[in-house]
Amino acid sequence: MTGQARLTVSAAVATLAASCAMLPLVDKSVWILQAAFLLALQSTAGVLARRVPLARPLTVAVQALTGLLLLTVAFAGEQAVAGLLPGPEVFHEFGQLVQEGAEDVGRYAIPAPATAGIRLLLVGGVLVVGLAVDAVAVTYRSAAPAGLPLLALYSVAAGLGQGSYGPLWFLAAASGYLLLLLAEGRERLARWGRVLSGGRTAPPAPGPATAGGGRLARVRTGRRIGALALGIALAVPAALPSMQGGLFEPAGRGAAPGSGPGGTTSVKPLVALQDSLNQPENRELLRLRSSAENTRDLYLRIVALDRFDGAAWQTTERPLTELPAVLPAPAGLAAGVRTSRVDTTLTASDGYAQNYLPLPYPAEEVRAEGRWRYEQEGRALVGERGQTTRGIRYQVSSLQVEPSAAQLAGAPAPPEEILRAYTRVPSSLPPVVAQTARKVTAGSANAYQQAVMLQDWFSVGGGFQYDTQVASGTGAEAVARFLAAKRGFCIHFSFSMAAMARTLGIPARVAVGFMPGTPMADGSVSVGSKDAHAWPELYFEGIGWTRFEPTPSRGTTPEYTVAEPSPGAEPGGGPAQLPDRTAVPPSAPKGTDACPPAQKKLGECRSPAAPVEGSGPASGSPSAGTVAGVAVAALAVLGLPLLPMLWRRRVRARRLGGPGTAPAAAAPADAPVDALAAGHTLAAWRELTDSAWDYGIPPDDSRSPRGAAARIVTAGALQGAAAESAGRVAAAVEQVLYAPRPRPVPGLAEDVECVRAGLHAAAGRGARLRAVLLPRSSARLLWGLARLRSFSRRRSAAA
């Protein structure tokens, strides 16, 4: 295979490798074969055009035309003239398909069905990127910039795929690009002559530079660097959770995003939550029929996220048990609380595959088809061996817990183990979260009041806006960001409220599931993909885990958090003691005072929710440690690029500062040079060659001092005094190195400076700047470090 053919193939392979990142976006992968076939044809057209040879822009044009013809045949063959040539109808068809594709992309969750529109977008995209890569890397012979279209392709795929991205796709895309670079390097080398394999007898190796295996070793080193870079790119983000770009971790064990055949939807990964909420179409996932009088409190819980580790809220791994006939009593629920029994029959749609069973809380009895196991702490049912909710029907008997506000307010302190487990916050949680929590709940008398004040602040008083379009982020930083930006959706509200409750010492966790669906005419309730929801659960001793609803305009506010005019309240306790929550927070605009929170929450108040000034967490100042850390990091970032320059300056001063290099040595001209002066002469010589290197004349070991000086004079375009100075330094070093009794040569430092000035004058502006800021000879610093490393390694090996 010729070099160019290899390059062409590499470009196509790199494009396809990056395209593989799109595979998880669509449920069927056949499109990639089509794309590969069309790309191969397009690349072949490029090969033929280059063989003719055509001018470069013409080659690209030929390829573009080929791509258009191929797309016409593949997607609009019926509209084409003679089944091949694109006429106006073809472009019209393309326009329609693209529009449909764009709509489909918005409509379907990932993985989307491969509709004609989506397929055109995918295949067309691959062809366009393939054309760009081929043109840049092969036609214009510059492989490195070809990474940009590849990166664009990968970024689009990764951006659409969000958290469902494994390292495999990145590895594929990066390997494709490396392959392209490798092929280009090989081809470039081949243009200079035969590429020798390392197996031949090599010339002797008196110095390390000419080692016979050097060429091979260099190739191997290059490959090692590539593999290392890939490894680091994969490993570092994994090791640094805070660098995750707001990726939602899959919310529980056995997470298999997008598992199952096409057309299924799973709400398990939290990303899917945002996806579901953003879909224009509300697909029905569950249909239920309940004996409850009022289904507006019938939240369906999937799982509880009880561990906040700084990166995300997650489910703690706990042992699963057999599903008992009657579930144990819910934790913390005492006898005095009013409860009513609710029987619910649920049917999951065929398109809903979830390996957790959505249940009302707290469920007492579950009769479900299939293999389900029980997790006690979170009261969740987990499918075993691939059991999902797809199409199953199940009955649940649950309790509807209706505590009174007084019971909640009078709840004793929770048990120690619950307190310990559910009030833990990561150390990375910005202090502004706790500060805001305290500020919002100022004046509260107990945990219940604090919880209600938090809920109302989020849902009504804090000026928060419900927005599913914001980037989801779940880490500790994301909480602070959300408090500052005041835009987000249920995840942000629930996560933030739970985190703030924990900082106040209230046990809290986040439940993920569905809010009450839409009542239908036949008395059943339909739960759709848009009902996916997350809400905080706070623990009150005697009542147990209690739902709160901080998300504005979503779900229903629990009765026990709404202040009612409590006529029968006994003095000294209960809701009457609650501060008037319509006045909370104190900074809330007066105009909204008359509006009860429940109404405000549902957006029934006409007055606009003005943002609260001064109460935003953005005003929280970062800690001194953060400031110091940032300052050190900034210094490091600024100082690091200056390191070569500073090192070079120091080295130059040291080399040229010796007495032997000073002018007018007092010794008689005939006296031999002592070892010290010889050392300084050699230092001056080294400085001269390094200065030349800085200005783009690399050192050449095969040249004698005289030859090296002559080369510096020629390559550096030195004239007059500078050229003579270079000759003088070379003569001095010849004396030191080769003469039986070297004679001192005075004024070498000046000579070196003179040569530097000459090089500087002859160099262009860019070369001058580079010689000062990024001197090439600072590579010696790296070499020195490498030598030191290998030396210490050898010594440790010997030890």
Add this chain to the structure above:
Amino acid sequence: MTTYDERASLSSLTATAERIRGAVEGVIEGKPEVVRLSLTVLLAEGHLLIEDVPGVGKTMLAKALARSIDCSVRRIQFTPDLLPSDITGVSVFDQQRRDFEFKPGAVFAQIVIGDEINRASPKTQSALLESMEERQVTVDGHTYELPRPFMVVATQNPVEMEGTYPLPEAQRDRFMARVSMGYPSPEAELRMLDAHGCSEQASPLDDLQPVAHAHEIVKLVEAVRTVHVADAVRRYAVDLVTATRHHPDLRLGASPRATLHLVRAARAAAALAGREFVLPDDVQALAPAVLAHRLLPTAQAQLGRRGAEHAVLDILQRTPVPDPSAQAWRQARRL
């Protein structure tokens, strides 16, 4: 250690060498490098092989060099029917004394010009081996010393020319250097036409007078031996020669004798430049002339038109000049 006298003799060497060079260059125009190399070989007590196509002045150079020195000169025209005894000499029975008498051959001279040396059979060429290396001739069990200085200046046509035999490797190795005359520049050729174009007889050699005596040359040779060769330079010469033994394009590398010749020639070159020590530059400048004729390129290299000179240049480019400076510098910093 160089003394004042040695330095003085070095300067007298330079002056004498300049005289000889001036004389030879009066005959061979426009080839200063060739003349300089011939002188270098003379001062290094080596033998010179001049190889080129016919008619470029090989014999003229040999004769001019011989004639500019006042010493005994013999010329051997190598022909296919030349016998070894024609070169070394022969023992003849003297009727009157009733004993064998040795009649010295053509090799008994201070400068021996072997013209067209590769037209004789290898058997005849081999007769030169002993005399060139050991400066003596052994005939019938008697060994006869050759006079000093002793130098063989041979000319030959490239092997591809008709009627030639390749020189045996052993003999090639005994020549210190091989030079190619090369065609003169158009200007030099024009000047040659102006001077000698009108008559065949008027040879420029006729005007050439000896400018140095043989015993002067012997003293100069001794002065050359005092030129200092630093360890780094010795090491460099050894590195270069060793590299020829491993080069992928070469089937036969250079011998240890080549290392000796290279360093001796470098000494002479340094002395000619008026320097009392050898530089790597001297070695580099002489390496192609001293090494190339001893090397045998592989068949593949020959097919690729990469000759021995190419290999030597390649080795020069790849072999680093030993850099004691790093070590010396470290030592100096420790002081």
